[in-house]
Amino acid sequence: MQAILEFEKPIEELEVKIAELRNFATEKGIDLTNEIAILENRAREVKESIYSNLNSWQKVLIARHPERPNVYDYIKHLFTQFYELFGDRLYGDDPSVVGGIARFRGRAVTVLGHLKGKDTKENLARNFGMAHPEGYRKAMRLMKQAEKFKRPLICFIDTPGAYPGMGAEERGQSEAIARSILTMASLRTPIIAVIIGEGGSGGALAFGVGDRVLMLEHTIYSVISPEGYASILWKDASRNKEAAETFGITAQDVLKLGVVDRIVPEPVGGAHRDPEATAKSLGQAISESLDELLSTDPEILIESRYNKFRAMGQAYLV
Amino acid sequence: MVLDFFRKQKYITVQPESENRDIPEGIWVKCSRCSEILFNKELDHNHKVCLKCGYHFRVPAHERMEMTLDEGSFREMDAGMLPVNPLNLPDYGDKLDSAVKKTGLKEAVVTGEGSIGGYPVVMVVMDARYMMGSMGTVVGEKITRAIEAAAAGCKPLLIFSASGGARMQEGILSLMQMAKTVAALTRLEEAGQLYISVLTDPTTGGVSASFAALGDIIIAEPGALIGFAGQRVIEQTIRQKLPEGFQRAEFLKQHGFVDMVVPRPQLRAVLTGLLDLHLREEI
Numbered sequence: 001m002q003a004i005l006e007f008e009k010p011i012e013e014l015e016v017k018i019a020e021l022r023n024f025a026t027e028k029g030i031d032l033t034n035e036i037a038i039l040e041n042r043a044r045e046v047k048e049s050i051y052s053n054l055n056s057w058q059k060v061l062i063a064r065h066p067e068r069p070n071v072y073d074y075i076k077h078l079f080t081q082f083y084e085l086f087g088d089r090l091y092g093d094d095p096s097v098v099g100g101i102a103r104f105r106g107r108a109v110t111v112l113g114h115l116k117g118k119d120t121k122e123n124l125a126r127n128f129g130m131a132h133p134e135g136y137r138k139a140m141r142l143m144k145q146a147e148k149f150k151r152p153l154i155c156f157i158d159t160p161g162a163y164p165g166m167g168a169e170e171r172g173q174s175e176a177i178a179r180s181i182l183t184m185a186s187l188r189t190p191i192i193a194v195i196i197g198e199g200g201s202g203g204a205l206a207f208g209v210g211d212r213v214l215m216l217e218h219t220i221y222s223v224i225s226p227e228g229y230a231s232i233l234w235k236d237a238s239r240n241k242e243a244a245e246t247f248g249i250t251a252q253d254v255l256k257l258g259v260v261d262r263i264v265p266e267p268v269g270g271a272h273r274d275p276e277a278t279a280k281s282l283g284q285a286i287s288e289s290l291d292e293l294l295s296t297d298p299e300i301l302i303e304s305r306y307n308k309f310r311a312m313g314q315a316y317l318v
Numbered sequence: 319m320v321l322d323f324f325r326k327q328k329y330i331t332v333q334p335e336s337e338n339r340d341i342p343e344g345i346w347v348k349c350s351r352c353s354e355i356l357f358n359k360e361l362d363h364n365h366k367v368c369l370k371c372g373y374h375f376r377v378p379a380h381e382r383m384e385m386t387l388d389e390g391s392f393r394e395m396d397a398g399m400l401p402v403n404p405l406n407l408p409d410y411g412d413k414l415d416s417a418v419k420k421t422g423l424k425e426a427v428v429t430g431e432g433s434i435g436g437y438p439v440v441m442v443v444m445d446a447r448y449m450m451g452s453m454g455t456v457v458g459e460k461i462t463r464a465i466e467a468a469a470a471g472c473k474p475l476l477i478f479s480a481s482g483g484a485r486m487q488e489g490i491l492s493l494m495q496m497a498k499t500v501a502a503l504t505r506l507e508e509a510g511q512l513y514i515s516v517l518t519d520p521t522t523g524g525v526s527a528s529f530a531a532l533g534d535i536i537i538a539e540p541g542a543l544i545g546f547a548g549q550r551v552i553e554q555t556i557r558q559k560l561p562e563g564f565q566r567a568e569f570l571k572q573h574g575f576v577d578m579v580v581p582r583p584q585l586r587a588v589l590t591g592l593l594d595l596h597l598r599e600e601i
Contacts, residue, residue: 164547172575174546178531185501202527223484223493247489309501312494313455316404
């Protein structure tokens with residue numbers, strides 16, 4: 001059963017009614033097609049109206065929805081011949097980062113992403129998508145491999161942020177994140193990064209230095225979580241909703257600030273209501289970006305990537 | 319009783335001194351670690367290192383330039399670049415104003431050219447007094463320009479980090495400064511130019527996880543706090559107190575993330591020696 005967000009309740013109520021009516025019709029053998037159609041229409045309208053007027057906090061909730069498709073879902077829907085590769089060859093394997101090789105529309109590619117679980121058990125195993133240094137180092141290994149075999153790199157970003165633990169600090173997560181950014185900045189192969197849920201802080205940026213950076217419609221990208229903003233700047237973690245509105249973290253805000261290239265539409269009702277349709281929409285966007293990048297000379301590719309990140313914030317300088 | 323007359327009736331409460339690491343103007347100053355009362359002139363003479371316990375006081379950017387570079391060699395770059403408020407936050411402007419007033423700096427970093435032991439360098443110094451040295455758009459831009467200047471002018475780059483991390487008030491643009499500065503370092507790499515990163519107290523968050531971690535040689539000052547996650551956040555996550563010395567310079571060296579921990583009075587000599595090895599051939 002789907003986890004229902006507070007603001008989605010009107011949709012849920014209508015959907016329950018429709019299901020009841022359907023059951024009733026089959027049990028009693030009565031034709032209720034018209035009544036059902038009316039309700040379905042109503043449900044669609046309600047869904048559309050709710051989803052076209054989401055506030056920033058509601059978007060945070062959708063971005064964090066436990067049933068939101070994760071990197072494995074997109075791998076399943078978008079790629080064939082996926083082989084997952086493990087380990088950083090230095091210390092261990094980080095289960096909160098998934099990486100491997102696969103085929104995307106005929107072409108061999110390298111795939112990377114943070115992995116959040118869909119229930120508590122999975123989340124504990126995946127550390128809620130919060131990587132340790134091993135995760136970034138595994139990723140870097142696969143990035144260099146992609147470069148060697150001239151495979152495009154596709155990164156799926158979905159993390160609350162780097163893991164604030166002792167081991168992560170002892171094993172140098174600062175260095176791991178910094179070097180991952182450096183590796184991406186100079187990688188001689190096309191890179192597409194997609195934010196599929198939460199783009200949290202340095203942990204997200206470690207996979208985010210792409211020639212094209214895309215965001216799904218109901219996702220966030222931020223330097224710190226809304227909770228972090230509220231507790232640090234306002235000393236009051238309960239003001240997270242207000243922080244979400246204030247600090248420009250939604251895909252739409254981030255696009256306006258010139259930080260990402262494109263927003264990929266989600267089906268009405270959000271990615272969690274229809275993972276397959278979301279994957280289809282995302283596949284189309286990735287494919288278009290990839291076509292543009294593959295026709296670009298590698299030297300020019302790196303130069304444009306440099307200029308792209310070089311320009312971050314420049315519009316605001318006085 | 320006559321003795322009651324002498325008995326102390328009232329007690330005054332002495333407020334414990336707040337942990338203020340900025341040195342107030344005055345003749346005397348108290349060491350924030352060992353509480354020794356130090357003569358300011360002597361402290362300055364000792365590179366702002368406590369004469370009793372070796373505690374390294376934080377150093378304002380211009381003083382750092384003075385104590386590191388050859389006398390009179392410093393030429394500031396991008397001195398006029400003003401702070402910006404890209405998200406139009408109502409209270410950020412005031413914060414910036416008071417930081418400017420407090421420090422006399424326009425932003426949290428000072429960049430420029432100079433020489434050390436006669437060797438020309440590009441020098442970047444962050445100032446923790448200015449909004450905890452946090453990196454927003456302007457700090458990122460100034461550092462990037464300095465890196466590019468070092469690459470283009472074939473000069474070694476020295477960055478003294480002192481920062482709590484990305485500047486939250488500039489949102490996602492602050493995060494992007496990590497990518498911007500790190501990307502610029504690829505130019506330095508291509509130019510085959512030396513980059514010495516000096517980590518001073520504190521070097522944390524987005525600064526520790528970008529250019530600061532990527533020096534060819536990484537030097538830390540004794541006792542400096544260096545790490546990605548904040549100590550309070552880690553303690554909340556693991557639900558226990560962190561051990562003494564966690565995320566300090568010596569800890570970083572022990573775990574392989576810092577080449578040397580150099581006390582400040584010796585730092586200039588070490589830098590000169592390293593520059594000499596990179597810039598002067600004997601045969």
